[in-house]
Amino acid sequence: MAEGSNFQSLKDGSDADYEFTCTPCSKDNIREEADKYCPECHEYLCKTCTRYHGRLNATQQHKLLDKNDANRGLHIAGTKCQYHTDRDIEMYCKTHDMVYCTMCIATEHRSCNGVNKIEDLSKQCVTQTEIQALLDETKNAHDTVKSLTVKQKQNLTAIDKQNEACEEKLDDTETKLVEHIRKLKRETAKCLNNKYSTLKEDLVSSISVSGRTAEDLKQTTEQLHMIDSLNLEQQFVRMKLMKKTVKDANTFITEVTAEGTKFIDFTVNKELADITQVNSIGDVTTGIVDEQIVKQRQYKIKSTKKINVKLSNDNLNCYISDICILPDGTILLTDCFNTKVKRLNTNNSVENVYFDARPTSICCVSNSEVAVKLNNMKIQFFSIGSPLSKGKTIDIINGGQFGLTMCCGDLWSSVLNGVNVYSTSSKLVKSIDKDQNGKSIFKSNVQHMAATSDIVVVTDRSDGAVCLNKDGTVIRELRDSRLKDTRGACIADDGTVFLCGYQSNNIVMFNRDGHCLRELIGKDFGLKKLVNMCFDGKRNRLIVTCDDTNTLFVIEFDC
Numbered sequence: 132m133a134e135g136s137n138f139q140s141l142k143d144g145s146d147a148d149y150e151f152t153c154t155p156c157s158k159d160n161i162r163e164e165a166d167k168y169c170p171e172c173h174e175y176l177c178k179t180c181t182r183y184h185g186r187l188n189a190t191q192q193h194k195l196l197d198k199n200d201a202n203r204g205l206h207i208a209g210t211k212c213q214y215h216t217d218r219d220i221e222m223y224c225k226t227h228d229m230v231y232c233t234m235c236i237a238t239e240h241r242s243c244n245g246v247n248k249i250e251d252l253s254k255q256c257v258t259q260t261e262i263q264a265l266l267d268e269t270k271n272a273h274d275t276v277k278s279l280t281v282k283q284k285q286n287l288t289a290i291d292k293q294n295e296a297c298e299e300k301l302d303d304t305e306t307k308l309v310e311h312i313r314k315l316k317r318e319t320a321k322c323l324n325n326k327y328s329t330l331k332e333d334l335v336s337s338i339s340v341s342g343r344t345a346e347d348l349k350q351t352t353e354q355l356h357m358i359d360s361l362n363l364e365q366q367f368v369r370m371k372l373m374k375k376t377v378k379d380a381n382t383f384i385t386e387v388t389a390e391g392t393k394f395i396d397f398t399v400n401k402e403l404a405d406i407t408q409v410n411s412i413g414d415v416t417t418g419i420v421d422e423q424i425v426k427q428r429q430y431k432i433k434s435t436k437k438i439n440v441k442l443s444n445d446n447l448n449c450y451i452s453d454i455c456i457l458p459d460g461t462i463l464l465t466d467c468f469n470t471k472v473k474r475l476n477t478n479n480s481v482e483n484v485y486f487d488a489r490p491t492s493i494c495c496v497s498n499s500e501v502a503v504k505l506n507n508m509k510i511q512f513f514s515i516g517s518p519l520s521k522g523k524t525i526d527i528i529n530g531g532q533f534g535l536t537m538c539c540g541d542l543w544s545s546v547l548n549g550v551n552v553y554s555t556s557s558k559l560v561k562s563i564d565k566d567q568n569g570k571s572i573f574k575s576n577v578q579h580m581a582a583t584s585d586i587v588v589v590t591d592r593s594d595g596a597v598c599l600n601k602d603g604t605v606i607r608e609l610r611d612s613r614l615k616d617t618r619g620a621c622i623a624d625d626g627t628v629f630l631c632g633y634q635s636n637n638i639v640m641f642n643r644d645g646h647c648l649r650e651l652i653g654k655d656f657g658l659k660k661l662v663n664m665c666f667d668g669k670r671n672r673l674i675v676t677c678d679d680t681n682t683l684f685v686i687e688f689d690c
Contacts, residue, residue, distance in 0.1 A: 151198045153177035167195040210368050220368055223249050227523065230371045249364050264516075265374060266355050268499070272380040273348035279387050280341040287334045290395050294327045297397035297415070304399055304413070315411055323397060323415040330393050330417055337387060344380050351376050378499065385497045389539055389584050394418055427642055428625050430651060431689045438479050441681035445469045451676035451683065452533055453579065454665035455493040455501060457515060462667075462674065463501060464683075465490040472503055474519065475683075484519045486511065492535035492579070494542070496555070502542060506531035510542065510553075525557035533618070533663075536580040538587050539601045545577040550589060552603070563603040572597055572605055579663050581620040581628070588628055590617040596630055598645065607645040613653075614639055619663035621673070629673065631661035638664070638675070651686075658684060 151165035154174035165175035169184065171193045176184055184190050210220045212232035222236045223229075225245020236246055301323070305316050351373045358366055400413045441449050450468040457463065462475040471483040472490055488507035496502050496512065500522070503511045508530040512522040527544055534545025541560055542553045548571065549564025566572055573591040581588045586606060590596040595610035595617055609628060615635035622628050626643025629651065636654040638661070641647050651673075652658065660678035667674055675684040 151175050153180055155180050165198045168198050169193050169195055210365070210372070220372075221249060223247050223252060223367075223371075228371070229375065230368050249367060252364075252367065261370070262355055262358060265370070265377065266352060268377050269348050269351050269355065269373075272377055272384065273345055273352065275384050276341050276345045276348065276380060279384065280338060280345065282392075283334055283338045283341060283387075286392050287331065287338070290327070290330055290334070290393060293395050294323070297323060297395065300397050300399060301413075319411060319413055319415065323395075326415050326417050327395055330395055334393065340383065341387070344383055347376050348380055378497075381497045381499055386540055391584055426625065428623070428627065430627070430640065432651075432686055433689045434687045436685050436687070438475070438683040438685060439681055440464060440466070440473055440475065440481050440683055442469075442471075442473075442481060442483060445471075448679050449681045450679055451662070452490070453492040453535070453663055454674055454676060454683075455495055456665055456667055456669075456674075457495060457501070458498050460667070460669045461515065462665075463493055464676075465493045465503065467491060468679075472513075472519070482518070484513070484521070489531070491531060491533050492545075494536045496537055496542075502535065502537070504530055504535040504544060510535070510544070512555075525553065525555070527551065527553060527557075532577070534577060534579045534589070536582040536587060538582040539585065543580055543582065543587055545580065545589070547576055548573060549577060550580070550587075550599075550603075561603055563599065566605060572599075578618045579620050581622045583622055583626075588620045588622060590620050590630060592616050592618065592633075595639075596620055596628075598628075609641045609645055609647075611639045611641075611647045613637060613650055619661060619675075621664045621666045623666045624668045629664055629666065631664055631675065633660050633662065633678070636661065638673075 149162065149164040151168075153161075153163040153165050153176055156163040156177060163177035163179070166178045167176045167181045167184075168174070169176060169190070172184075172190065175198060176195070181195065184193065184195070212218045212220055212235060215232050215234045218232035218234055220230045220232055222231050222233060223246070224231060224236065224240045224243050225247075226243035227240070230249065231240065240246060298320075301316060301320060305313060354369060354373060358369060361369060395415070395417050397415055398413050400411055440451065445466070447468040449466050451464045452467040453465045455463040460477070464473045464475065465471075466473055466483070467489045470486045470489050472486065472493065473481050473483045475481055486503070486505060488505040488509070490503045490505055492504040494502055499515050500512055501515065503513070504527070505511055508527055509524045510527055510530075511524050514520045514522060528551065529544070529546040532545045532547060534543075534550075536543050540555070542555065544551050544553060546562075546564075549562060551562050552560040554560055564572060573589070574593040576592045578590045578592055580590070585601045587599045587601070588596050588609065589599060593616070594612055594614045595608060597608050598606045600606050609630060611630075613635060614630060614632040614637070616633040617630050618633045619631040620628065627648070628641040628643075629638055630641070631638045636659055637656070638651040639647060640649060640651050658675060658677055662676050662678055664676070665674045666672075671688050673686040673688070675686065677684065
């Protein structure tokens with residue numbers, strides 16, 4: 132967490148009313164006028180505390196400032212590197228857009244571009260707009276983390292009660308059984324205990340991280356309110372560190388949300404009717420409650436419309452290969468032919484960012500970051516802001532193959548006959564193309580993908596798609612003879628899966644259990660060569676893109 136100034140300069144209106152009061156004394160509800168300021172401890176000191184400050188081994192080397200000089204921002208409070216705590220932050224790396232100490236630069240960033248001393252950078256003030264934007268984002272992240280903490284504590288209480296219920300079932304069963312069952316009871320109780328302990332330990336640890344994250348965000352808010360008191364160089368350092376704090380908090384929020392709610396249960400073995408044949412009392416299971424499951428909706432088309440996404444500086448007709456909708460409802464498009472990512476605003480106006488290679492696919496990484504797959508064998512990350520801001524890149528294979536999604540913190544990228552799963556640090560986690568018997572999972576070339584918290588639907592240019600678990604195992608296949616050359620896939624908030632056929636010019640729906648519901652639109656609807664789709668839950672509509680067209684097709688449903 133970045134350090135903050137925390138200047139104690141507010142008057143409280145008491146009889147002894149000083150502009151600057153001693154920080155240590157104030158902790159004992161004593162108001163003493165400050166004489167000095169320590170930029171390393173971020174504390175104002177009265178004359179008595181100044182003397183003690185100079186005597187302690189830990190603080191006697193601290194350089195104290197006059198209180199008024201501190202208030203005018205004439206000092207630079209050296210911010211220590213989080214990796215080398217004995218060194219000050221002095222350098223900026225443009226490649227990673229972060230500040231570091233000289234040791235970090237020498238060991239980890241020697242090959243990076245745009246490495247400069249902070250003091251050599253142009254002196255640009257942090258704008259009030261930027262401060263307010265980060266304040267808003269910090270508040271949102273802080274509120275979300277607090278809500279997550281409440282939910283996690285409720286989850287912990289719930290599994291405590293569930294564990295008690297399991298133990299009661301276990302005891303009730305025990306009274307009905309003989310010595311053989313008691314032996315099995317001890318074994319099963321041990322299994323229950325281990326799994327419960329693991330669940331509880333995980334939740335307690337996660338709650339602890341939530342608390343620390345909330346406190347970090349709270350401190351970031353306080354520091355942002357005081358940032359105007361720092362000089363320009365220190366404003367630059369602090370803003371970078373505080374942005375990282377918020378980014379880390381959003382990543383944590385995404386990871387915890389993706390994990391869902393844990394549970395523990397005990398089920399009595401039905402074979403206990405003949406105890407001599409029984410080798411266990413029951414099964415202890417843990418898992419995650421799918422809180423997203425809602426009642427199956429009836430999708431009735433209310434209206435359709437078209438949105439032109441061609442820009443005046445586009446050299447070719449648009450080929451919108453993929454669509455991504457951010458949590459706030461913003462729509463991002465990959466225009467493969469014009470090598471752009473386009474942002475569709477609420478008034479249907481379009482803005483764009485250029486790439487050096489063709490973008491084939493796009494997906495959300497967090498609330499504030501997306502990943503774009505490029506045909507130069509890279510994935511480019513960029514932050515959602517105004518304008519869109521490019522971040523790091525990672526290397527992959529088959530970047531020209533359509534298909535990219537995020538599941539459980541990893542990036543799933545289509546290759547010719549399967550899927551490669553990468554960590555966000557570019558490590559290849561696993562490749563998915565064959566089942567346990569060595570048989571090919573997919574019928575044909577893999578195309579687009581859609582994911583929920585723990586499943587991924589992958590189309591394969593045949594008569595449907597394959598539904599995979601987060602570990603890469605096959606859950607089921609979604610097939611219908613009306614689909615020809617299936618390309619696009621998306622999942623609605625009720626679990627409904629939409630698949631579109633490039634050659635069959637149609638969209639077919641499947642329920643969350645994999646059963647085909649019906650054909651939403653047929654070939655007589657008028658859409659030709661469908662490429663991909665995205666479900667917009669906020670506006671209750673389906674956005675469809677077709678081959679070599681400048682238009683998005685929007686299908687709106689009745690509520």
